[in-house]
Amino acid sequence: MGIKERKTKHKEDLRKRILEAAKKLFVTAGYEATSIRKIAQEIEFSPTTIYLYYKDKSDIIYALHQEGFLMLRQDFQPLMQVDSPFERLKAIGKCYIRFALTQPDFYEVMFMMKGPMEYLKVHCVDGEWAEGERVFDFLLQTVRDCQEVGYFQQLDVVQVAVQAWSSVHGLCSLFVSGHLKSMMEVVLDEDNQERMIEQAFRVFVHYLEATK
Known part of the structure; x- marks a missing residue:
């Protein structure tokens, strides 16, 4: 070298x-x-x-924000090969949950801290959020593909995508923040928390299936 x-x-x-x-x-x-x-x-x-x-700590937190979204995009990339749109949608949810469980610090920076959003307001035109938009666009396209095969008829694509995202985010944020464990009457170890999140996601998937 x-x-x-x-x-x-x-x-x-x-x-x-x-x-x-x-x-x-x-x-x-x-x-x-x-x-x-x-x-x-x-x-x-x-x-x-x-x-x-x-330049300052806001520059640092945004760099972490970018790195985290690059990691998440790389995790999503193989899912493009899933032909069934609804199976791809389920896979996106599972992948997102796995990212939160295995990269909780990145998840907190990306989705739970205000710092990166404040950086966007100051430094990006019209709050442009390139990293997040690329990830969300993948979800949007998957919802559109689902509509083409009969799911979510008469429903707004963006609303369905946001509902799907917010549902898994709620589960993940409770885990990352520690609230999921502290709110349970019986103390759960990490494995049981993970199983609870995955089970709750399966319930949500059944709800989505009913919209076909």
Whole structure:
């Protein structure tokens, strides 16, 4: 590996360390309580070093937001090969739930924190949300495909997509925030929580099937 390649790798490794440290602090301490100085302390570098990569912490949280949506899109990508639209819709829901369960910190940054949305309001024209829109467009197209084979007749495509998304998001956010466990009379371990989420999703799927 040449000098140029080593420098590039060093920069990329440091960028990843900054993002990992920031994600940890955003989730454990909260976005408002996290500063560039605290992120720098976490990775044992000076704040000046972080400013070489990111303008401020809103820039950092949006970078995490982008990375998380890229991961989710990559998880969705194989589902394009599922021919049956309704089976694809079910697979999207399961994939989304699995992402929340296996990547709870990313999920919280992407779907439960206001920081990335505030960044969009300030820096993006008309609140453009390219990363989220690409993921949502996949869901929208799947709902349209479902309509072509007889599902959701006379229903608005966007409303069906939002209802499907909000249903699985509600389950996932209860899990990620810890409310699902704390609200149960009998303490559930993580496996039982996961099974509860999957069972609730199956109930929702049966409801969708009834709309055909």
